[in-house]
Amino acid sequence: MDVFSEGTSWFENNQDLLIQYAINIAAAILILFVGMIVARVMAASIEKLMNARKLDSTISHFVGSMVKYAIIAFVIIAAMSRIGIQTASFVAIIGAAGLAVGLALQGSLSNFAAGVLIIGFRPFKAGDYVEIAGTAGSVASVQIFTTVLKTPDNKQIVVPNAAVLGGNIVNYSTHATRRIDLVVGVSYKADLAQTKQVLRAVCEADSRVLKDPDITVAVLELADSSVNFVVRPWVNSGDYWPARFDLMENIKNALDEAGIEIPFPQMDVHLEKLAD
Structure with missing residues (x-):
């Protein structure tokens, strides 16, 4: 075959x-x-x-x-x-x-799992200004293992996602408005009613300050060398820093014009002549 x-x-x-x-x-x-x-x-x-x-x-x-x-x-x-x-x-x-x-890859997997949770719960989104893991900035992106922030002075900060969820998350962009908290110290010789009037007038003159909620101007404490006033106007979140900077400058100018002294730390030196 x-x-x-x-x-x-x-x-x-x-x-x-x-x-x-x-x-x-x-x-x-x-x-x-x-x-x-x-x-x-x-x-x-x-x-x-x-x-x-x-x-x-x-x-x-x-x-x-x-x-x-x-x-x-x-x-x-x-x-x-x-x-x-x-x-x-x-x-x-x-x-x-x-x-x-x-x-x-335990660390990387924990960062990945944290990234999934961030996506699911969405405590912030791209563009929000947040404070996380001891640093603050605008959220540029949420990546696989890290969250990328951009600081106001144009620095890039890469934060591991596990560190993001491991601490407090402060989101300054969640609400449309924010309150500016200022503390202004004046001399004990100053007239308190006049000082309150000047501080409120400065805030009301700024168009960025909202009418509602109302501005809070009150005596905060009687400090060692000054009477400290708290000034708390509300502004839109996007106006927070420009309004804060301008209010500080305008308050200083207004107090000077009103003759209200802003005290500063002083040291008295006493010289004694020793007998021969």
Whole structure:
């Protein structure tokens, strides 16, 4: 019997097995093809949904990529199982690798988890002026592992997301208005009623100061060398710093014009002549 005859005989005897293999291979290819399409569609849909909620584009792209590769990994395992390859060992290897990576990247994973919580609870958004982790600035972006701030003097500060959630978060942009808190000290010789009138007049003359809530001008304390007044006008959040700077200057000028002294620390030195 020649080789051709042996091959023909083997093919006839194993025809059903070959057909089954062909069907399994075709099914595995179909699983891979459909799985790749589903992975791309799911990733794109998630990115589109997150962008529609005005989340940071870096985060939406990262989450979409993770979903895509997770689906692809599942599809590959399913295709390998369809053609008869034992996948239990592959799953165990992937699990062990994931555990090793997780242990090595505990800090990064905590930052990632904190980033997910920041996205979910949204204590601030891009553009808000916040105070977090002992620093303050405008939120430039919320990234995978860090939050990027931009300070008023144009410095970039990168804060780990875990540190953001590990302390207090002060968001100065949440509300439309803010209160300016000023403390002004005047001499004990000053007339208190006149001083209150001058301080209130300065605030009322500034167009950025809101009529409601009303301006608070009151005696705060009787300090060692001055009577301290508290001045608390309300302004729109965007006018806070310009209004504060101008009010401080205008208060100084108004008190000078009214002849009201602003005391400053002094030291008296007494010289005694010793007898010869």
